[in-house]
């Protein structure tokens with residue numbers, strides 16, 4: 001059987017995917033969800049309360065992770081649901097028709113937990129799931145990870161620091177610290193190392209704000 005390595009997922013990294021689930025009445029649902037690769041055959045999810053996804057996953061104890069880069073699928077599944085003809089049946093589950101790859105995940109552990117983050121205190125459903133049936137529909141599959149985009153954005157801000165002042169400079173500092181937070185949350189060792197170098201170079205501009 002193919003493992004998560006075969007679809008480009010590496011242990012410790014968080015990927016932006018579209019998760020499809022099925023409700024009790026059998027209708028499919030899609031939503032963008034961050035999937036943490038915790039091993040070659042295991043993923044972890046943190047689900048906020050109130051979504052169709054968390055309800056379906058608690059009831060069915062299974063879901064499908066779709067790896068894709070289609071912006072329309074991300075937008076439509078965030079703002080509402082995908083149209084029925086965007087889904088395809090795979091045995092008892094549904095996947096997104098134009099996914100580059102997908103896999104079936106069966107929940108092995110699930111718990112509601114209080115967590116504190118930058119948004120304050122909330123309850124999240126934390127789960128672990130075992131990976132089954134990895135299906136590749138494209139030869140070259142690359143799951144979305146925000147770290148490289150963050151690093152590119154951070155470099156753009158860094159190289160513009162000589163050109164900005166006042167409120168714009170404040171905004172750049174604020175964005176830089178948010179990018180650093182994201183890269184350290186979702187990236188791999190090489191992303192974190194790269195971000196550290198950027199932050200060091202950025203700190204040369206600390207005097208500018210004093």
Ligand SMILES: Cc1cc2nc3c(=O)[nH]c(=O)nc-3n(C[C@H](O)[C@H](O)[C@H](O)COP(=O)(O)O)c2cc1C
Pocket residue numbers: 016029030031032033034035046047048049050051052053054077078079080081
């Ligand atoms: C890129 C991206 C990643 C997301 N990751 C998560 C996540 O990890 N957990 C979660 O609960 N919601 C996440 N969301 C928010 C859900 O996708 C959003 O609440 C969605 O509307 C839920 O849809 P549903 O009610 O059909 O399940 C994410 C949204 C985006 C755009």
